[in-house]
Amino acid sequence: MSWEPVIGIEVHVELATESKMFCGCAVEFGAEPNTNICPVCLGLPGALPVTNRRAIEWIMAIGLALDCEVTERSVFHRKNYFYADLPKNYQISQFDVPVCHDGFLDVVVDGTIRRVGIERAHMEEDTGKSTHVGVGGRIHAAESTLLDFNRSGTPLVEIVSRPDIRSAVEARAYAQELRALVSELGVSDARLEEGSIRFDANVSVRPVGQTVLGVKVEIKNMNSFRSLERAVDFEIARQIEVLEGGGTVVQETRHWDEEAGVTHSMRTKEGSSDYRYFTEPDLVPMVLDRSWVEEVRAGLPELPARRRERYVAAGLDEGLATVLSQSPAALRAVFDEAVAAGAPARPAANWLTGEVTAWVRREEADPASVGLTGEQLAELVAMVEEGSVSSSAAKEVLEGVLAGEGNPGEVAVSRDLVQISDTSALASVVEEVIGDNPDAVESYRSGESKVVGFLVGQVMRATQGKADPKLVNQLLTEKLSG
C-alpha cells in the first residue's frame, strides 16, 4: 500500500507593532513580568478594546505578499473558552470574515517550485504566558502556575495554509519561506525561539490515488524548523503504522516531544471546541477600502518570488537564486550593486552566499554593517577572472576587504597576494624548475603525466605561492611537451 501524506501548516505571527492589538501597552519581548499591562489587556471590569490600525495595515501587507484577497468589510468575533492566561476568557479573533483569504506561497523544494495555497490570514490577540511550576514544566504535574500578561493582547496574525503540502521537507521549506517573508516585510521579529512565530501542523495520510482526506491530527510544540520536519516525519510514519495495522487514526491534538522524538496524545476534554463565536459587539466592522489596500500594496518591498525571477533572468540557476533570495537584504543589495558595476551574476552570487555569509556567521556580524560594496565585489570577481589572484588567495583578499583594509586591489598588494600571471616572468622560473628536477621531467616524458603536479608545486614554492597555478601548469606542459 502506497501512502500519500497530506499536510497543512497553521502559523501564528506576532506583529512587532509598538503597541498591542487593542490597547496602548508596549509590545516587548523579555520584559519584567506583568509590567506591560493595563485594564484592557488584563481583562479588568469595564475595559474596552480599540483596534490598532497599524496592525491591520500589517496583516494586509502579509496577505498581499501572499497574493491574498483583502476582504472589504471584515469583522471581529469573540472566541469563547476559559483559560487562566486568557484574561477575558474569550479571545477577540475572526471567524467567517478574515481580513485576507485565498492566496498562495511558492516554495522551492529540491530545485522545484511547489505552490502551497493559503486559505486565510486573520487578525487576533495573543494570550498571556503560563509557566507551570513543577516536574517537567507541564500542566499535569504542576504545583502552581505563574501567569505573565505582558504578551496578552499582542497582535497575532494566524495564517492557515491549504492541505497542499506533501512531505516533511516541504513543510519545513514552507515554514522557512513564510518566516523569511514575514521578517522581510518588517512586520515581525519572526523568531521561533522567542515565540514571535509559531507553527502547528495538521497531518493526515491517505492511500495514493484517493481524493478523500484521511483523519487529520494536529501537532503542536515544534520549536525549531528541524523539529517541525522531524515531527511531521514521525507523525506520517505513526499514522501509516496505525492504518497498516488495521486501526484508525484518532482525530486529536498531539504534542511533539523533542527529546523522545515522538508525538504524545494531549488529553483534551470532550466538547471543549465549541467556541460559541459571535460578532464582537465592542468593535465596529473594519472597512478596508480599495484605496487603502492599494496604498499598502504600493508600500511593499520587492517580494521573494519576483526577486527570484529577477535573479534567474540575470543568469543564476533556480537553487542559487533561491539561496540568494533568502539572504539578508544588505547582502542582496551588494549583489545588485556588483551586477550594476559589471560583475557577472553567478560568481558575485556565489561569493555572497558562500564566503561572505560564512564570514558574517563566524564574526556574528550584522549583515547591514558588512564593509563590502558592490564595486569592491565586482573588482574581486574581475581579479579572479583575469588571474591576478588565485581563488584561494581571493578568499584572503575578501577577508582583508571585510576587515576594512581597503579595496581588493590594495589588499592584494599589501598582503602580497598578487598572483604572478605574467607569462614571461613565470617562464624563467619554469625553466629553472625543469632544470632542477631532471628525474621528474624524465617521469613525465615516459608517460607519468601526473608528475606535472609536483613540478607545479615546485614552481609555486619558488614563487612563494604567488604564481597562477593554471598558467604554470600550462607553461610546464608546453615546455615538457615541446
Place this chain on the structure above:
Amino acid sequence: MSIPNLTVVEAGELLRSGEISAVELLDAVLDRAHRTEAQLHAYLTIDREGAHAAAAEADSEMAAGDDRGPLHGIPVALKDNMCTRGVETTAASQILAGYRPPYDATVVAKLRAAGAVIVGKTNLDEFAMGSSTENSAYGSSYNPWDISRVPGGSSGGSAAAVAAGSALVALGSDTGGSIRQPAALTGIVGLKPTYGTVSRYGLIAFASSLDQIGPLSHSVTDAALTLGVIWGHDPRDATSYAGEYPDLTADLDEGVAGMRIGVVTELSGEGYEPAVEQAVSAMVGRLGDAGAEVVELSLPTFDIALSAYYLIAPAEASANLARFDGIRYGHRAPGASTEALMARTRAEGFGPEVTRRVLLGTYALSAGYYDAFYGQAQKVRAAIRDDFARAYSQVDALVSPTSPTVAFRAGDRVDDPLSMYLSDICTIPSNLSGDPAISVPIGLDDQGLPIGFQVMAPALGEPTMFRVAAEVERLAGFTARPEPAEVAR
C-alpha cells in the same frame, strides 16, 4: 427651603450667588442620607472623605472664579457598576467584594473634571440584571414613596437616592430600561441616551450592544445638563459616536405645537394598570391640546422585542461575565485545578439571576442553537429598527407608559423571573434600536405611587426628546416629594 430637595439648577444658582457653599450642600445631602439610608439602603458606599475634598475644592475654585459648569459642586451619586479609582466597585456582586478599580470610568473622569462632588456608589441588581434591585448581593433597596415597595431596577439605588434627596442627581445604566423604569417608579426623571453617545469605558459590562449610561434627576433640564457633561466621543470606546453632537437644550422651551407625536398601540392593554393607562392617556390628550398632532401607531415588532432582548442580552452577558474567574481580581475560591477554582469561584460569587442569565446566554450561543436563538434574535432586532424607522418617518416622537405598573411590593416578583422581565416591556424596544428615550413623572396613583411617561425619539434626536419631555413636565406640574422616612427599621 429644603436643601436636599433642590434641583441641580437651583443649587447651582445658590452656589454662584454665595448663599450656600458646596460643603454645606454636601453636608445637607449627607445628612439626608444619614436619616434615610436605614430604610432605603440606596447606597453601597458613601465616600465622605472624597466627597468633602471635592466639595472643598469646588468652593475654592468657584471663589477663584473658575466655573466648571452646571455640575460644579453638585453632589452626584454613581451606580456601583461604574469604575471609580480606589473606591470599592462591586456591581452589587459578591464576586467583586472589596474590588477597587485602578482607574476611573470615562464618565467619572468627566464628572470630576466638571467639578462634581461624588457622594458614593449606589445599589443595583447584581451586574445590572433585574428590574427591582432585589437581585443585589448586598440587600435590596426600597422605594422612598413606600418602603415596602421596590424602587425598580436595575438602577434602583440611584433612583432612591435622588428621589429621597440623598443626591441631587445620579448616574445609572440602562440596558433594557434600568434607568427609566426605576425613575418612573420613584417619581423622577431618567433617560437613556442614543447608543454610543456616552462612553462605556469603565462601565462594568452587562450587554455590550445595549448598555448605556444616563442621568436620573428631578427635572428635565437637570437631566439635559447632566447629559451634556457626560456625553461625547471617547477614543477608548470603539462604539463611541464620533460625529456631531446636537445642542441639548436649544429647543427645551419650544413647546410641542406643530409636532407629530405617535402613541404606540402595542404598549397598552393587558398587564397595564388602569391608573397608569389613564394618566398616560390624559397626558397625551393634553399634548394634543398644547398643539401637537397626536396619532396612534402600531409597531408590531414591539410584541417580540422582549424575547429578542432576553436572548441577545444574556448571550453578550455570558461572554462579558466570563472574566470573573477568581484569577486576577475579586473573589477567589480554592480549587484543586484551575478549572475547579474558576467553577467554584463563580458558583460562590454569582447570585441566582446572574447564573440564570449566563447559562441562558451560553446556551443561546451554543453550536446547534446559535441560528435558532441568537441569530434569530438579531434578525428580530433588525426588524425592530425598521419598525422605528417607519414610525419616525411619520412622527417626531413616540410616547407610552414607562412601566406597565407602579412600584410593586418587595418580594412579589422575585420567584417569578418572567413576571419580573415584563416590567421592561415598554423600555426594551429603544435599547434594541439604540434610540434615546426618557421617563418623566406625571403624577401619583391613588396609592400615592408615581407614574412615569415615556418619550422616545430617533437616534441623536435628544433635542426633540427633551422638547416633548419639557412640555410634559410643564403640563404635569409634578413637584411632589416623598416624605423623608425617618423611622428606624
